[in-house]
Amino acid sequence: MQRDFCEPGGYISTMGYDVAPAQALIPRIAALRDAVRAWGGLVVYTREGHRSDLSDLVSHKLFRSRAGGGEIGSRGPLGRLLVRGEPGWDIVAALTPADGEPVVDKPGFSAFYATDLDRILGARGVRHLIICGVTTDVCVHSTLRDAVDRGYEPLLVSDCCAATDTANHVASIETICSEGGIFGAVASSATIASGLWEAVSG
Numbered sequence: 001m002q003r004d005f006c007e008p009g010g011y012i013s014t015m016g017y018d019v020a021p022a023q024a025l026i027p028r029i030a031a032l033r034d035a036v037r038a039w040g041g042l043v044v045y046t047r048e049g050h051r052s053d054l055s056d057l058v059s060h061k062l063f064r065s066r067a068g069g070g071e072i073g074s075r076g077p078l079g080r081l082l083v084r085g086e087p088g089w090d091i092v093a094a095l096t097p098a099d100g101e102p103v104v105d106k107p108g109f110s111a112f113y114a115t116d117l118d119r120i121l122g123a124r125g126v127r128h129l130i131i132c133g134v135t136t137d138v139c140v141h142s143t144l145r146d147a148v149d150r151g152y153e154p155l156l157v158s159d160c161c162a163a164t165d166t167a168n169h170v171a172s173i174e175t176i177c178s179e180g181g182i183f184g185a186v187a188s189s190a191t192i193a194s195g196l197w198e199a200v201s202g
Helices: 020-039 059-067 117-123 136-149 166-181 189-201
Strands: 045-048 103-106 128-134 153-162 185-187
Touching: 020 128, 020 153, 020 189, 045 136, 103 117, 128 136, 136 153, 136 166, 153 166, 153 189, 166 185
Parallel strands: 045 103, 128 153, 153 185
Antiparallel strands: none
16 A cells, blocks of 8 residues: 555556545555454555666566556656655555554565565464455455465455456456455455454453
8 A cells, every 4th residue: 555556646646547446445454454453463564666776677567667657767746656765655644554563565566576575474373364455456466366375365355455447356356256265265344354353352
């Protein structure tokens, strides 16, 4: 949930997409995060971004971003698009991490690619993941599929994810649920939060 994906002037907005669907997720994600914290779960944040010299940006990703109208590394109202340390690269203010909550910086779509996420989760014995964010069909789905192959049990929060195209969001959710839940499970934020709060109070 970075500014580049959720605010006007960022990466997604520069490509001509509406950021309103991403912005609408923020209060629901914040409420679910509160429930996870109260239950005692680990909250992890991820940020997609590249080195300032773009040395970790593969040529085809740069080419495709340029073709899409949001060239990675170009300058916009929130600084250079998808570059680490720029204002747009940071997490939206309403979801600022608390002290001690890990932030994983990734150069690719999956939060496991070229990061220490697997080590962070393994060190705490975490095997079940609740996944939120944008975009459902790219970073979220890439992370979820990678998690399944690594032996995790992912749960996608259907109303805490969004895509630049609603049809892609719907198709991504249907793909998870196909073949008996081949890529995990799907539930609403209210259902998950209710179960967590019940566990806290019970």
